[in-house]
Amino acid sequence: MGINILDHKVEQYIDANLNTDLHALLLKKSPFPEVSMQEIVQQIKGKQVARKKFPFLLKDGIVFPPQLSLEQASSEKTALYKSEILKGNTFIDLTCGFGIDAYYLSRNFRKITLVEQNSELLNIVEHNWSVLEKKATFINRKLEDFLKENNASFDVVYLDPARRDTQKNKVFLLEDLSPNIMEIHNKLVSLSEEVVIKLSPLIDLKYLVSVLPGIFRMEIIAVKNDVKELVVFLTKKRQGEVDCHCVNLESGEPAFTYQFGEEENRTADYGEPEKFIYIPNNAVLKSGVFNLIALRFGLKKLHPNTHLYTSDQRAEHFPGRILEMESIEAKQVQKKSRFNVISKNYPLKPEEIRKKYNLKDGGENYLIFTQSKKGKIILKSI
Structure with missing residues (x-):
């Protein structure tokens, strides 16, 4: 994404066309010699998504990535909820992406490190964080390569593995994710006492607890009754009970908390409908x-x-x-x-x-x- 996209006149044109038919717009010639219509439409799509998903980015100077990165990014609502759970001195996001999770999850940390293998995407994040006046260390590396080379420790390690295979089909088993969580598990827990992993809400909880060692907390996060994320917290030292939290954001409903396995051997009474x-x-x-x-x-x-x-x-x-x-x-x-x-x-x-x-x-x-x-x-x- 060229720097010309940030020209004031270009931004005015983008804002003026936020409700325009994008297919029709793509057929037109760009009014700006240095900025393609494809680049303009990408920014319009970004602002359209941001209206609902992360409105804090609706400000001058923010650059939006291609559609796939927007879709894969967490919403501002779920990121804000997770940020209330985490705190410490050093935070690292090993799969930065568009950086929404990192922006919020790192609020209670002094030193922030972001790792992303897509250099163009990382450049966009670095630019946006500069606009937002938020500092971090940005590392353009594959996660696996970074883990091999790094021996530092962090208070919290966060990652959001890609949940599609090379044919772009959805995958759910931990070994099918990118990166393969089972392969890097030991390295992850050696980096931190608290590793936080965002997973598909469709993953089976019993399978997850049976194959992934060290889980001590799980968060099932819905927004307006639409389950968006399953987030697991794990560590090398702690074993035993797993605290589970079910939340439905923006509903006004209370959270429901239980210990994993608490359902076993429980029997409900049955009855006909009452009041x-x-x-x-x-x-x-x-x-x-x-x-x-x-x-x-x-x-x-x-x-x-x-x-x-x-x-x-x-x-x-x-x-x-x-x-x-x-x-x-x-x-x-x-x-x-x-x-x-x-x-x-x-x-x-x-x-x-x-x-x-x-x-x-x-x-x-x-x-x-x-x-x-x-x-x-x-x-x-x-």
């Missing part, structure tokens, strides 16, 4: 502690495969939605009405239910199609 229906948020559902949730809050589960809960008295501080509902017959469903339709352990998907009953989507009322141990049921919000 209140509880829907755990997706961070909790990802944890798989379905019986533990029932026991913690004194709830009954509707069915072994229906992760909905019920009680006659409202349970406070539940990590999810609480709806006051009643059971109805299928013939009582008001056709052509507006409902939020939820289908859990039910043969039809929400869109199929809406079509069958001629329902409109949205509004303040809910219909839940599910089943208890006695069979299929329909619940309507009161």
Whole structure:
């Protein structure tokens, strides 16, 4: 990315076209001899992503990388949450990327080191950090080469491995990531008492704990009920219990904390729907502690495969939605009405239910199609 992209007139042109059709824009000739239309569109895309994902970068002088780096970067919300957990003197990010995580995670550290193998991307990060008046040591090296050559130690080591193979297919096993976490594990824990690794939220937790030594904390992070990240904390010395935290940012819901393995040998009571229906948020559902949730809050589960809960008295501080509902017959469903339709352990998907009953989507009322141990049921919000 050339320095000409930072010209004031170019930036004005970019800002004036933030809502322009980018395909049409690419067909036009750039009004600036030293800046291609492809470069201009790249910056427009960057600002469009930044509006939602990292608005702190919406300021003059910031340069945005190609689309893939924007997609792979953490959001400002998840990075800020992780930054509240970490502190120390020295911090290193071994897979800097666009540097969003590093910018926030390093807030409570005095010395910051960023490693990135893509020289163009690292130059962009170095430039942006200069604009943001934030200092770091920038190292353009492959992670594996850096680990071989480095003998220094750090208070916190952070990395976010690439989760796509050479054919750009998604991968989940630790040995298939780039870098291969299993190969570099021993070196990582020799560098620091606290190694933090961001992983795909789709990875299986039992698999993770069984193959990766030294895990002492896991964070399942959702934003508005969309699970974005699974973050593991590991160390060479500490073994034993793994503290697990499920958070749903921007929901107002409390975090749910448990010890990994606490679900084992737990049994929930089952019952038919009562006055209140509880829907755990997706961070909790990802944890798989379905019986533990029932026991913690004194709830009954509707069915072994229906992760909905019920009680006659409202349970406070539940990590999810609480709806006051009643059971109805299928013939009582008001056709052509507006409902939020939820289908859990039910043969039809929400869109199929809406079509069958001629329902409109949205509004303040809910219909839940599910089943208890006695069979299929329909619940309507009161």
